[in-house]
Amino acid sequence: MLRRWTHSPRLRESSMSASPAPILITGASQRIGLYCAERLLDEGQPVIATFRYERPGHERPGLARLRERGVPTLQADFADEAGILAFIGRLKEHTDRLRAIVHNASEWLGETTPGEATPGEEARIFQRLFNVHMLAPYLINLHCAELLERSSPADIVHIGDDVTRKGSARHIAYSASKAGLDNLTLSFAARLAPRVKVNGIAPALILFKPEDDAEYRARTLAKSALGIEPGAEAVYLGLRYLLDNPYVTGTTLTVNGGRHLK
Numbered sequence: 001m002l003r004r005w006t007h008s009p010r011l012r013e014s015s016m017s018a019s020p021a022p023i024l025i026t027g028a029s030q031r032i033g034l035y036c037a038e039r040l041l042d043e044g045q046p047v048i049a050t051f052r053y054e055r056p057g058h059e060r061p062g063l064a065r066l067r068e069r070g071v072p073t074l075q076a077d078f079a080d081e082a083g084i085l086a087f088i089g090r091l092k093e094h095t096d097r098l099r100a101i102v103h104n105a106s107e108w109l110g111e112t113t114p115g116e117a118t119p120g121e122e123a124r125i126f127q128r129l130f131n132v133h134m135l136a137p138y139l140i141n142l143h144c145a146e147l148l149e150r151s152s153p154a155d156i157v158h159i160g161d162d163v164t165r166k167g168s169a170r171h172i173a174y175s176a177s178k179a180g181l182d183n184l185t186l187s188f189a190a191r192l193a194p195r196v197k198v199n200g201i202a203p204a205l206i207l208f209k210p211e212d213d214a215e216y217r218a219r220t221l222a223k224s225a226l227g228i229e230p231g232a233e234a235v236y237l238g239l240r241y242l243l244d245n246p247y248v249t250g251t252t253l254t255v256n257g258g259r260h261l262k
């Protein structure tokens with residue numbers, strides 16, 4: 001169970017209900033989001049998870065594991081405003097309070113090969129990345145702050161990317177949208193204090209994709225001082241720190257293996 005702080009009246013555990021309010025994790029059907037959801041469940045912390053799609057008759061293993069543990073899995077596609085607002089409506093049908101919101105959902109899209117983009121494709125990708133990484137956290141935070149304020153303590157955690165430190169020649173729109181997410185951390189931390197803490201986590205390489213080849217893996221590992229693929233626990237430990245610490249808001253934790261030292 002996550003540690004509860006009671007010494008401060010502002011952070012005293014909500015007395016409205018004995019059962020802990022759930023933590024919403026977006027994009028929790030796989031990889032880091034799924035890992036953090038399962039670790040929170042192991043601690044006795046209820047979770048609500050979102051996923052983008054599921055083929056009929058082909059239940060995804062991660063979603064099956066969450067459902068077996070009683071986790072409400074809500075469909076959500078944050079590619080446009082309508083999808084975001086529709087999700088918010090579904091969320092409010094499920095709960096009237098939240099312990100935290102973890103904005104984890106993300107698309108890692110690079111630029112199309114010069115000259116190969118179809119008309120409008122570059123702008124569509126740019127807009128989609130900004131919708132997933134900025135508009136969704138923005139609208140969900142605005143429309144769901146009241147759910148967080150019924151819990152105490154309460155947190156918002158934005159999962160960003162260490163790449164915003166210097167930008168990326170191959171993921172220009174992705175990096176810019178994640179940089180905007182970093183700025184949302186500052187603004188929402190100021191707006192929602194003292195009832196809700198708002199922080200970010202900026203990972204660098206955490207998990208390779210199965211299709212990443214040996215050359216890419218070696219080249220990527222060489223970019224950090226520690227030179228390892230840490231796995232999702234490295235992000236979960238940062239999430240636990242932010243959820244447990246009553247005196248941290250408006251900050252972004254760097255979890256990058258010392259990339260800035262190379």
Ligand SMILES: NC(=O)C1=CN([C@@H]2O[C@H](COP(=O)(O)OP(=O)(O)OC[C@H]3O[C@@H](n4cnc5c(N)ncnc54)[C@H](OP(=O)(O)O)[C@@H]3O)[C@@H](O)[C@H]2O)C=CC1
Nearest residue numbers: 027031032051052053077078079104105106204205206207
């Ligand atoms: N993995 C890494 O090494 C690093 C990760 N990060 C960040 O950490 C977080 C987790 O990373 P990782 O687990 O690799 O993420 P994934 O690439 O696995 O994506 C996480 C989830 O985001 C969901 N998602 C994608 N697009 C949309 C959309 N339009 N609407 C709703 N959900 C969507 C996907 O749902 P579905 O599967 O249902 O389509 C997916 O399961 C991300 O924010 C990422 O940017 C940062 C640096 C390094």
Ligand SMILES: Nc1nc2c(c(=O)[nH]1)N=C([C@H](O)[C@@H](O)CO)CN2
Nearest residue numbers: 106107108161204205206207209220
């Ligand atoms: N949504 C995602 N964002 C990112 C991913 C990912 O798999 N999904 N992966 C990375 C890389 O690990 C990069 O940090 C090093 O290759 C970045 N963002």
